[in-house]
Amino acid sequence: MRELFHPKIEQISLASLLYALGDPVRLEIVRRLAEQGEQPCSSLCCGVPKSTLSHHFKVLREAGVVFSRKEGTQRLNSLRKAELDGRFPGLMDGLLAVIDPAPPRIGATIDLLGGQAGRGREKRSPPHC
Amino acid sequence: MRELFHPKIEQISLASLLYALGDPVRLEIVRRLAEQGEQPCSSLCCGVPKSTLSHHFKVLREAGVVFSRKEGTQRLNSLRKAELDGRFPGLMDGLLAVIDPAPPRIGATIDLLGGQAGRGREKRSPPHC
DNA sequence: TTCAATAGTTCTGTTTTTGCGAATTAAAGA
DNA sequence: TCTTTAATTCGCAAAAACAGAACTATTGAA
Numbered sequence: 001m002r003e004l005f006h007p008k009i010e011q012i013s014l015a016s017l018l019y020a021l022g023d024p025v026r027l028e029i030v031r032r033l034a035e036q037g038e039q040p041c042s043s044l045c046c047g048v049p050k051s052t053l054s055h056h057f058k059v060l061r062e063a064g065v066v067f068s069r070k071e072g073t074q075r076l077n078s079l080r081k082a083e084l085d086g087r088f089p090g091l092m093d094g095l096l097a098v099i100d101p102a103p104p105r106i107g108a109t110i111d112l113l114g115g116q117a118g119r120g121r122e123k124r125s126p127p128h129c
Numbered sequence: 130m131r132e133l134f135h136p137k138i139e140q141i142s143l144a145s146l147l148y149a150l151g152d153p154v155r156l157e158i159v160r161r162l163a164e165q166g167e168q169p170c171s172s173l174c175c176g177v178p179k180s181t182l183s184h185h186f187k188v189l190r191e192a193g194v195v196f197s198r199k200e201g202t203q204r205l206n207s208l209r210k211a212e213l214d215g216r217f218p219g220l221m222d223g224l225l226a227v228i229d230p231a232p233p234r235i236g237a238t239i240d241l242l243g244g245q246a247g248r249g250r251e252k253r254s255p256p257h258c
Numbered sequence: 259t260t261c262a263a264t265a266g267t268t269c270t271g272t273t274t275t276t277g278c279g280a281a282t283t284a285a286a287g288a
Numbered sequence: 289t290c291t292t293t294a295a296t297t298c299g300c301a302a303a304a305a306c307a308g309a310a311c312t313a314t315t316g317a318a
Contacts, residue, residue: 014228015153022148042294049278054296073285073294094223099143171265178307183267202265202314 009083012064020063031099033079040074138212141193149192160228162208169203
């Protein structure tokens with residue numbers, strides 16, 4: 001598990017940020033990180049294959065949305081909220097305010113799917129999660 | 130030029146909206162519609178092939194971002210701002226506030242490109258622009 | 259009415275992404 | 289060292305993006 005690439009916050013464009021957020025799975029990840037703080041990938045795996053989730057985290061990381069640090073055998077991800085707030089004032093708060101929380105199933109693992117659209121591309125390279 | 134499909138505003142998801150906005154060309158289109166009001170596709174064609182632009186407008190339209198009406202030989206596009214404000218309060222304003230305007234070239238056609246990332250998919254079908 | 263011009267769309271082929279299962283790597287602990 | 293857990297990478301099939309070429313619709317002459 002090698003160290004991961006994190007773009008400098010001033011390098012990220014609004015389009016690439018929105019692109020990263022334009023997927024229901026990734027949006028749900030962001031919502032949970034905002035709500036629950038730092039989380040390992042594994043705590044969000046429900047309903048999505050690991051390899052796919054790894055891809056989504058990579059997209060989020062490369063778009064500057066999340067920061068990942070190694071911690072033993074897992075990787076802890078957190079929102080780069082303060083940095084994003086500095087780069088795009090008000091954007092994340094406005095966004096988090098309108099994310100409708102995925103229907104909560106009491107005490108259960110939550111299905112990350114359910115949204116209806118949003119896929120995309122990137123132009124960068126390194127891996128993730 | 131047949132009539133176009135416009136989703137009901139309550140049908141659109143945040144993810145699909147963000148997906149549509151997650152492309153530098155589309156983001157620039159949105160910025161200009163917000164700034165200049167209703168515009169034909171042709172007024173935004175600079176630097177992007179017609180067929181590609183048509184695709185981008187289709188994505189925006191199907192994501193509920195723009196409304197298109199026929200007017201003679203052209204199609205006039207406008208932001209569905211009020212509806213979007215109703216569905217996702219504050220989101221578009223927050224977004225428009227942080228779009229950095231493409232470098233203005235005085236009196237010239239503006240190159241729509243220049244951003245660095247953001248592509249995506251959709252799950253719908255009908256055409257556009 | 260017929261022709262030409264303009265605005266957009268659709269078609270088609272190429273390239274890029276995505277999503278997922280399978281195999282792999284890394285770290286931690288018996 | 290062997291196992292378990294966590295996550296990445298590989299490889300393939302399906303989908304989408306892009307852009308050029310061809311097509312359709314509308315307008316405005318001639």
